[in-house]
Amino acid sequence: MASDPRVSKPRLPKAYTDEQLIFLRSHISGFETRTRGHVRGDAKKFALDRANEFLVRFGMPEDLQGIDEAEPRFREQIYNWYKNTVGRARRKLEGRTRSKKPAEKGLDLTDQHHSPDPQISIIVSGSPAHNSLTWSPNLETPTTVSYAAQNDIAAQTASSSSQQRQQSQQHVPPPPPTGHIQFSFQTNVSVPSAATLALNASPNALRDAFFTRGIDVTTLSSLIQSYVLSHPSPTPLNPIIDALFAAVTSSLNAPTASRTASNHDTIITILRRFTEACGYFPATLVHAGVSGPVAGPRALQMAIRKSTVWYPVLAPASGTTMSDEMERIAADRQKRKDYIQWAQIHGAALELGLLSFRGDYAGTAESLSELMARDAVWEADEVEWVAGIFILQSLIRTGSLARKHEYEQLLSTYEGRWKEIKDEARQALVTEVLLSAQQDLARMDEGRVQ
Incomplete structure (x- = not known):
């Protein structure tokens, strides 16, 4: 050797x-x-x-x-x-x-x-x-x-096997080989790119691919395309958006000691990877009538629109056991966490410009975000207040100086709601966002809101 x-x-x-x-x-x-x-x-x-x-x-x-x-x-x-x-x-x-x-x-x-x-x-x-x-x-x-000599090799192999069987029956050791046949192979099996897993791509694999640093965006794009090809539908990217949401959940739930970025920066990073992967989509990939690289942002836009509507998990009228009630409470708690996380994704997507692209009506994305930020603060459930403040902060970061006074008034209304929040974890979350939004408003005069 x-x-x-x-x-x-x-x-x-x-x-x-x-x-x-x-x-x-x-x-x-x-x-x-x-x-x-x-x-x-x-x-x-x-x-x-x-x-x-x-x-x-x-x-x-x-x-x-x-x-x-x-x-x-x-x-x-x-x-x-x-x-x-x-x-x-x-x-x-x-x-x-x-x-x-x-x-x-x-x-x-x-x-x-x-x-x-x-x-x-x-x-x-x-x-x-x-x-x-x-x-x-x-x-x-x-x-x-190539396989040009395959038939000759097969014939030699068959002849050798027959000769060895005859010699073993006569208890005579076989003679030493007369030559050493040596060649390599070339099959018809195509070697796929790094993650072309048409049969093996799964939602869990897609989730991991979104936040795994060792997987580049071209590999991520191949994974997505493979899954879409094996699961055709008019909206084939819906499972991909679900995997993206699961990736955000896994990243935000990671131990604090192992994280090097804020929640917002983590979401921005995952969304950027998704956007870059969408850049490799072919024109044959179609989602809700939109094809090519913009199919990904379109799928994300549709998911965010659905996520803006809040409705709690309702309790049955009667005939429930203690176990059923505990399950309902757990489901409602999880739904509230998901609603707030979707608002965080909504805000990050707005800052990255993923909610509007060529072909949309003018101001469509901004209208959706502004409606949610304006209306949520007047709703009865505090989970909507939390979600609304995330959207407002992103509007401030992407807004113009001419609307500063308008944003200040709306932010002041959210500050009043902050005092009414009963859940300590949500109140702490809103505290952080309010302070950050106030800093963003102060930067608007300098023209460097980030």
């Missing part, structure tokens, strides 16, 4: 974590089952799908970040790991071991064995230890040749 140019001595490979190994090993049986099937390339496709799912869950390994063609190399390494792991298990069951003499003699030879895919012979040089799995970012992608 010392003469193998694909092995980099200065950089030791980074080992997988226990959690990553558990994930990969949990799919070994699925890979092994497909190696016994009759569909060419099915096992490799399964391994590549698991590699894509790995990227969604854990991101690109640090040792591979910044390296040319990191994603194709990573997928090939995962495939080779599954292939070698299954191969070792089979050799162990059959009582066969791999010879180490060529490596000890320093010869530039490779071990040949049949891949799990039918009728494909694969060259593998070296393999990890039995219980380990490592990165090797300097591995080159195997060269490929």
Whole structure:
């Protein structure tokens, strides 16, 4: 192995974590089952799908970040790991071991064995230890040749197998091989981009992709497009918006010690990733009659419009048990939290300009936001006051100096409502927003509201 140019001595490979190994090993049986099937390339496709799912869950390994063609190399390494792991298990069951003499003699030879895919012979040089799995970012992608010689190889293999059966019946050891047949493979299985998971993309995977730093926006866009293709509807981006909301929830619920940004900045970051991912949408992606990159903002706009209407979880008229009432209270509490969070997303989207785009009626987004900010303060439920103050702050940040006096009056009304809020957590939240909004109003004279 010392003469193998694909092995980099200065950089030791980074080992997988226990959690990553558990994930990969949990799919070994699925890979092994497909190696016994009759569909060419099915096992490799399964391994590549698991590699894509790995990227969604854990991101690109640090040792591979910044390296040319990191994603194709990573997928090939995962495939080779599954292939070698299954191969070792089979050799162990059959009582066969791999010879180490060529490596000890320093010869530039490779071990040949049949891949799990039918009728494909694969060259593998070296393999990890039995219980380990490592990165090797300097591995080159195997060269490929066509299947031109496949029939000849199959004939030689059949002849060799027949000869070995006859010799075993006569108790005569087989003669040494006369030559070493060596070629690589090229299947019809297309290698998808980093997260083309048409069958494996799930709402949870999409949620994680929105706030996982190791997944770039092109990969996120591929994930979204894959999910949309496998779940067609007139409004296919609705589940994507739900995943975005879930990503915001997960980020805001993270332990304070592990967070480096405010709630507002966290939401802004996630929405920007969503916007950038939408920039890669093709014209064939259509949501509610809007196609291409603007389909994403359109889906977000529709979700925000629905979120502006508040209605509590009503209690049944009669015949409820204590357990039913507890469930209703819990559901109502969660709905109030979601309503306030949607208001935070609404405000952030307004600041990013995601609520209006070419083709809208003039002032549509501003009218929706202003109506909510003006009306919410006069409603009876305090949860609407909390939601309204978030929208008002974003209106101040995006508004003009000519409307400063108008905003000051509305903010003063919200200050009066602040004293009536009974829930301590909501009152603390409104306190923070009121102080920030007052600072934004003060900056309007300087023309630098942020």
